[in-house]
Each structure stands twice: as C-alpha cells, then as structure tokens.
Amino acid sequence: MIYTLTLNPALDYVVEVADFTEGSINRTKNELKYPGGKGINVSRVLKRLGVSSTALGFTGGFTGDYIENVLKQENIDTDFVRVNGDTRINVKIRGGKETEINGASPSISEDDIRSLESRLALLDNEDQLVVAGSLPSMLPPDTYKRLMIRLKEKGIRVYLDTSGEALTKALEASPYFVKPNHLELAELYDVSISSVEEAVQYGKKLLDDFDISHAVISMAGEGAVYLHGDEAYQAKPPERPAVNSVGAGDSLVAGFIAKHLLSNNPDEVLAFAVSAGSATAFSETFCTKEEVVQINKEIKTAVLNE
Numbered sequence: 001m002i003y004t005l006t007l008n009p010a011l012d013y014v015v016e017v018a019d020f021t022e023g024s025i026n027r028t029k030n031e032l033k034y035p036g037g038k039g040i041n042v043s044r045v046l047k048r049l050g051v052s053s054t055a056l057g058f059t060g061g062f063t064g065d066y067i068e069n070v071l072k073q074e075n076i077d078t079d080f081v082r083v084n085g086d087t088r089i090n091v092k093i094r095g096g097k098e099t100e101i102n103g104a105s106p107s108i109s110e111d112d113i114r115s116l117e118s119r120l121a122l123l124d125n126e127d128q129l130v131v132a133g134s135l136p137s138m139l140p141p142d143t144y145k146r147l148m149i150r151l152k153e154k155g156i157r158v159y160l161d162t163s164g165e166a167l168t169k170a171l172e173a174s175p176y177f178v179k180p181n182h183l184e185l186a187e188l189y190d191v192s193i194s195s196v197e198e199a200v201q202y203g204k205k206l207l208d209d210f211d212i213s214h215a216v217i218s219m220a221g222e223g224a225v226y227l228h229g230d231e232a233y234q235a236k237p238p239e240r241p242a243v244n245s246v247g248a249g250d251s252l253v254a255g256f257i258a259k260h261l262l263s264n265n266p267d268e269v270l271a272f273a274v275s276a277g278s279a280t281a282f283s284e285t286f287c288t289k290e291e292v293v294q295i296n297k298e299i300k301t302a303v304l305n306e
C-alpha cells in the first residue's frame with residue numbers, strides 16, 4: 001500500500017483577481033477551494049492516475065473536516081490524527097504574477113506526535129510512504145529524519161519532497177527517492193543552478209552524499225532531470241502557457257510513483273512524471289489521466305550519460 005504523509009495540510013483557497021493591486025480592495029473574478037498540502041495532493045493525483053493510497057498526517061477543525069470529506073468523496077482512504085486547532089488556509093492569488101500566502105500550522109502536541117508514530121508503526125516492508133511538504137513550525141527540523149529512520153529500518157521505501165532545514169536533515173535518513181526543484185537543490189549546496197548540466201552535476205552529488213537511489217530535479221518549464229546510479233535522463237515538456245503552478249511538483253511525484261510501480265524504464269518513468277507535472281501546470285487545478293497521457297506524447301526525452 002502507498003501512504004502519503006502531510007504534517008502541515010491546508011485548505012487551498014485560490015482567488016483570481018483581474019488586476020491585483022496591493023493596498024486596495026480587490027474583487028475576485030473566480031475562486032476555487034480544495035484540499036491541499038503536498039502529500040494530500042500526491043494522493044489526489046495518484047487516484048486520478050488509478051493508484052490507491054492512504055493519506056496520513058494532522059487535521060483539525062472545520063478546515064480539517066473539509067479536507068477529510070473531499071478525500072472521502074474522491075474515494076481516498078485517510079487515517080489522520082485529529083489535532084485541536086484548525087488546519088491552516090493557504091491563499092493563492094492569481095493576478096498577473098502568482099502570489100501565495102501560506103498559513104501557519106495549528107499547535108501539534110506530544111500526544112499528537114505519539115498518535116502519528118503509532119499509525120506509522122503499522123506500516124510494513126510492502127508499504128511505501130510519501131513524505132511531503134513543510135513541517136509545522138513547532139516541530140523540530142529533524143522530525144522527518146527521526147520518523148524516516150524507523151521506517152527505513154523496516155525496509156519501507158520513502159519518497160521525500162520537502163524544503164529548507166527539514167530537507168537538509170531528512171536527507172541524512174537516505175530516502176529512496178527525493179524531488180527537490182533546482183532552487184532547493186541550489187540552496188542545499190549554496191550554489192546557483194541555472195542549466196540542465198548544473199542540475200545533473202549537483203543531482204549526482206546529492207545521490208552520492210546521502211546514499212539515495214533516485215532523485216528528480218524539477219525545473220519548472222524546462223521539465224526535469226532524473227538521476228539514478230550513474231545514469232542521468234532529461235525530459236522536456238511542450239511549450240505552452242502555464243496557468244497554475246500550485247501542485248505541479250506534487251503531480252510530478254505522483255506521476256513518477258504511478259509509472260515506477262509498473263516500469264523499470266527510467267526514460268519512460270521520467271517522461272510520465274514530467275507529463276503529470278506539466279498537465280497540472282497547464283490546467284486550472286490538477287491534471288486528469290487523459291491530459292497526462294496526451295502530454296506524454298509530446299515530451300522530449302534525452303539520455304545524458306557520457
């Protein structure tokens with residue numbers, strides 16, 4: 001079974017404003033609300049791609065109820081730990097440039113953590129876990145690392161997608177797969193990464209430094225590179241105006257997992273992952289399977305090995 005872990009979920013509130021003006025009253029042209037948080041997004045896209053998963057993490061209050069209800073309607077299993085406060089609301093403003101205001105997590109108690117640990121203790125070596133998104137600020141930055149060490153001891157594959165200090169620490173637990181974007185990878189090594197060659201160079205270093213099997217470095221409109229052992233692959237999406245970048249990275253992770261379950265062909269796995277990411281970037285919300293399959297036909301791939 002695949003599990004996703006979202007310790008800091010959100011109700012995503014996306015507002016489209018014709019001409020967003022700071023410091024004045026703006027009226028919305030269009031509004032969308034949906035369950036958010038990176039692991040939850042991975043579960044939702046996996047479902048669209050025909051793969052079942054169970055969503056784990058912390059939810060609370062009316063916003064937590066909303067998330068659980070929508071997931072239930074979409075036939076996604078959940079086993080969240082209920083916390084006292086309200087799950088945060090993340091505001092995404094579409095008006096020319098995209099602006100995001102991500103809320104803070106409700107308080108997480110020691111008991112909440114213990115409840116989460118007992119749910120994770122039920123996983124066995126047949127299971128795979130996607131650990132994604134930010135950590136609630138009251139939790140120590142090595143929280144993912146601590147949880148991952150125990151999971152790894154049981155032979156559970158961990159797919160990791162987080163950033164900042166949570167990423168730096170979690171890498172020490174050697175995840176099976178990691179997906180930084182090129183900016184997160186650059187931050188990790190305190191360098192700048194602007195080309196595919198640089199992404200490959202530091203992506204390979206990431207595998208070596210942290211004993212990781214698979215890494216995908218996403219590069220927005222440039223697609224992504226995939227590093228596995230000594231091999232490197234690139235996939236580039238068709239050029240089209242992006243309408244939404246929220247969840248593109250999560251869609252890429254879901255696409256990677258869905259294809260990796262069926263295929264050992266790295267080229268094919270990366271192409272499908274990038275197709276899922278780009279299909280989301282090209283649509284209002286998340287990609288559908290039909291859109292992913294369609295874009296997959298237009299993806300350009302290359303093997304970058306010497």
Ligand SMILES: Nc1ncnc2c1ncn2[C@@H]1O[C@H](COP(=O)(O)OP(=O)(O)OP(=O)(O)O)[C@@H](O)[C@H]1O
Nearest residue numbers: 181218219220221223242245247248249277278281
């Ligand atoms: N402008 C775009 N055009 C085409 N595809 C895109 C575009 N932006 C993102 N994508 C697709 O989504 C994937 C992930 O994008 P990105 O590198 O921005 O990840 P991310 O920073 O984790 O995303 P986010 O945090 O916004 O979900 C890319 O590899 C690509 O397939």
Ligand SMILES: O=P(O)(O)OC[C@@]1(O)O[C@H](CO)[C@@H](O)[C@@H]1O
Nearest residue numbers: 010036037038090102133134247
């Ligand atoms: O604040 P975090 O946890 O880093 O990111 C949360 C978030 O921006 O990521 C998802 C898109 O990837 C959204 O659904 C959600 O609002």
